Amino acid sequence: MPELKSSTKTRLSIAVLFTLLLWFMPTVAYCANEQAVTDIFAWEQQWELDGDWLSVDSSKNAIPTKPKASSSVSIRITLPQINDNDGLYISKLYANQVQILENGKEIYTNARTYKYDIYRILVPLDSKSSGKTILIHAKTDTDRLGLFSPIVVGNYQRLEGDYVKANLNDVFLGCSFLFVSFIMLLSAIFLNHEQRRNWLSLSIMIMAIGVLMITYSPFLFTFYGQYGPFFYSMFDLALFFFLPALTYFFENIFGAGYFAVFRKLRKFQIGYSIFCCMCSMLNLLTHYNYFDVYLFFTVTLLGVVMVIQFLLIIVFTIIYALKGNIEARILSIGMGIFAIIGIGELVWFYLQAETYDFKLWKLGMLAFIGSLIILLGRKMAATHRKMVQYSKELATYNLKIQRSEKMDVIGQLAASVAHEVRNPLQVSRGFLQLLGERLVDEKAQGFTKVAIEELDRAAEIIKNYLSFATPELDTISRLNLAKEFAHVEQIIVPFADTQGARIEFNVPSHLHLHGNDAKLKQIFINMMKNSLEALGESGVIRIWAFEHQGEIVIHLHDNGEGMDENVLQRLGEPYFSNKVNGTGLGLMVTFRIIELMNGKLEFKSEKGVGTEAIIRFPAS
Numbered sequence: 001m002p003e004l005k006s007s008t009k010t011r012l013s014i015a016v017l018f019t020l021l022l023w024f025m026p027t028v029a030y031c032a033n034e035q036a037v038t039d040i041f042a043w044e045q046q047w048e049l050d051g052d053w054l055s056v057d058s059s060k061n062a063i064p065t066k067p068k069a070s071s072s073v074s075i076r077i078t079l080p081q082i083n084d085n086d087g088l089y090i091s092k093l094y095a096n097q098v099q100i101l102e103n104g105k106e107i108y109t110n111a112r113t114y115k116y117d118i119y120r121i122l123v124p125l126d127s128k129s130s131g132k133t134i135l136i137h138a139k140t141d142t143d144r145l146g147l148f149s150p151i152v153v154g155n156y157q158r159l160e161g162d163y164v165k166a167n168l169n170d171v172f173l174g175c176s177f178l179f180v181s182f183i184m185l186l187s188a189i190f191l192n193h194e195q196r197r198n199w200l201s202l203s204i205m206i207m208a209i210g211v212l213m214i215t216y217s218p219f220l221f222t223f224y225g226q227y228g229p230f231f232y233s234m235f236d237l238a239l240f241f242f243l244p245a246l247t248y249f250f251e252n253i254f255g256a257g258y259f260a261v262f263r264k265l266r267k268f269q270i271g272y273s274i275f276c277c278m279c280s281m282l283n284l285l286t287h288y289n290y291f292d293v294y295l296f297f298t299v300t301l302l303g304v305v306m307v308i309q310f311l312l313i314i315v316f317t318i319i320y321a322l323k324g325n326i327e328a329r330i331l332s333i334g335m336g337i338f339a340i341i342g343i344g345e346l347v348w349f350y351l352q353a354e355t356y357d358f359k360l361w362k363l364g365m366l367a368f369i370g371s372l373i374i375l376l377g378r379k380m381a382a383t384h385r386k387m388v389q390y391s392k393e394l395a396t397y398n399l400k401i402q403r404s405e406k407m408d409v410i411g412q413l414a415a416s417v418a419h420e421v422r423n424p425l426q427v428s429r430g431f432l433q434l435l436g437e438r439l440v441d442e443k444a445q446g447f448t449k450v451a452i453e454e455l456d457r458a459a460e461i462i463k464n465y466l467s468f469a470t471p472e473l474d475t476i477s478r479l480n481l482a483k484e485f486a487h488v489e490q491i492i493v494p495f496a497d498t499q500g501a502r503i504e505f506n507v508p509s510h511l512h513l514h515g516n517d518a519k520l521k522q523i524f525i526n527m528m529k530n531s532l533e534a535l536g537e538s539g540v541i542r543i544w545a546f547e548h549q550g551e552i553v554i555h556l557h558d559n560g561e562g563m564d565e566n567v568l569q570r571l572g573e574p575y576f577s578n579k580v581n582g583t584g585l586g587l588m589v590t591f592r593i594i595e596l597m598n599g600k601l602e603f604k605s606e607k608g609v610g611t612e613a614i615i616r617f618p619a620s
Contacts, residue, residue, distance in 0.1 A: 037154030038080055043147070046074040058150060066145045073146050075136040080153060082130040087156035089163060092149040093119040095138035103132045114229045115291065117142050120222045122163040124156055170217035173362060177210030177369075195383060198376050201249040205372070208242035209365055211235070216358075233280050236298055240276050243302075243309060244269035250313055253327055253375055257316055265309065276302065314339070327375050334371025338364035399569075422462050429455045478620050479520060481511040481545060481552060488521050492528050501535050503528070506544040512620040513552050515597040523593055526586045527556055527613055534560030534611065552617045559610040568603055 041059040046052065047070040056063060066073075073095075079088075094117050100108035108123045117140055138145060152159060184203040188196050214220065215235035221228050247266040256263040276298050283294040314335060320328030341364035429452055436448035485507045496503050524543075531541050535558060545554040563571075571587060594601045598618055605611040 040151040044076040072139040089152040089159040090121040094144035097139040099137040101135040167219040174210045174213030181207035204245040208238040211238035240273040337367035482509040501539040513617045531558040554615040557612040563605040
């Protein structure tokens with residue numbers, strides 16, 4: 001094969017680095033040296049060396065189809081007027097071996113030992129070539145053979161630019177995919193195990209697609225043909241990696257499918273891909289002596305596996321999409337675009353007698369990969385939300401454990417202290433009451449009255465301690481919630497009237513739960529008293545209840561002063577209260593009683609807006 005002009009390799013390097021500049025370079029850059037470019041659409045063609053010469057006019061799509069028995073073709077043209085620094089450019093020639101003669105003198109030759117059969121050829125000419133005969137001999141052992149593009153004659157520098165730029169965008173697109181996959185692989189170390197599985201499978205798919213795009217392009221085989229067997233094998237290896245990675249990704253997103261079909265398919269594909277890799281190595285080591293066997297396993301049989309795989313993915317995607325699965329709908333859009341483009345190109349490929357080079361499949365692949373990236377993003381976002389939710393639940397659980405431990409300690413201390421202190425207090429109260437009855441001085445009687453009130457308050461605190469320490473429910477019965485609230489209403493409404501507040505009840509009569517009626521009343525009386533104390537003028541307390549998923553849900557809402565987040569987190573702690581004379585024991589006892597009745601209590605509040613308590617009990 002003759003060397004290109006000395007500037008060709010330099011221009012090739014510049015083209016690889018600055019392809020966009022070359023792609024959009026104005027044609028004015030060539031005007032100084034450019035002469036008219038001549039497209040030769042007609043030539044003479046001879047199948048085998050002893051066949052008849054046929055006239056071919058490619059402008060009328062009259063390119064003859066290769067006879068099955070033929071393995072070589074000769075093409076003959078007569079050159080027009082040629083200037084110095086001109087060249088001859090062929091953009092598509094199917095063959096494995098090519099020889100070009102100018103009046104019997106060889107000006108180009110190349111023979112490939114591998115099965116890639118697309119040639120793009122540029123040879124220099126000079127003014128002495130004018131009127132001479134160009135004879136192209138081409139041989140092949142594939143189903144495609146012959147010239148399928150016009151022969152272009154013109155300024156070498158102009159043709160060299162087209163020669164270098166052709167298919168270069170495929171290489172850059174493939175390199176972009178490889179770069180993205182490399183960054184994704186590096187980023188995988190920052191992910192957890194669950195996220196890393198999907199991330200790595202998608203990275204492998206993107207890497208495989210990048211390799212497929214690069215090695216499918218004629219660019220590498222044109223300029224680096226000596227590495228053709230390596231490129232050819234890399235294309236197959238990329239396909240062997242892509243297919244099981246796709247199945248694995250689909251399995252992780254949507255599950256194993258009915259009868260674990262995707263898990264079984266994935267295991268089969270991994271095994272079959274390993275087998276195909278071994279066949280590829282054997283094919284290289286034996287210099288393609290068993291190429292037909294290799295072709296059967298890696299093309300024919302693998303094609304059947306691919307069809308089955310894509311049919312399964314399409315069918316299951318449609319099923320999941322019809323069930324309302326958002327991920328399936330996203331994937332169906334990406335696969336739909338890829339399928340439409342792929343089917344369209346396949347139809348056109350066969351209509352063109354298998355001489356069409358697939359180009360648009362890359363756009364379909366971009367849409368498909370885009371849908372996979374969106375799926376992975378949604379999956380990781382959902383996983384993150386679950387982790388945040390689990391973290392919140394874990395923090396809540398730890399707080400409950402800490403609160404329970406504190407309450408156990410305080411309960412034991414409260415029981416021992418309360419029993420020892422209550423009796424002396426009662427005795428002191430009795431003597432103060434007797435003393436007050438005998439005193440004549442009104443001022444002294446006032447002091448006695450204050451002392452008795454303080455002793456009563458201390459007794460109430462001790463009572464709360466005892467209730468907290470031993471909050472037994474005594475008798476358990478099936479309670480009608482509406483009737484229990486009717487009793488609470490009779491007790492609490494007069495107190496609300498003195499505060500200028502209003503209480504609204506909306507409790508259906510069919511709600512029932514198991515518990516102790518006295519303790520249940522104590523819960524809501526305590527909570528409504530707290531709400532009344534937080535209300536301003538014209539305050540409103542609303543209570544409503546309903547049954548939801550086997551639970552009785554009771555809401556108690558007030559439009560009082562509300563609480564900030566710090567206060568909310570500490571509600572129920574011993575000795576914590578945001579009231580001036582509060583001890584926090586009342587709400588602490590409320591929490592304990594609700595726990596004993598297998599219930600849950602949570603608060604929502606906003607400063608300056610109000611507070612809402614939500615109590616849940618198992619429905620009876």
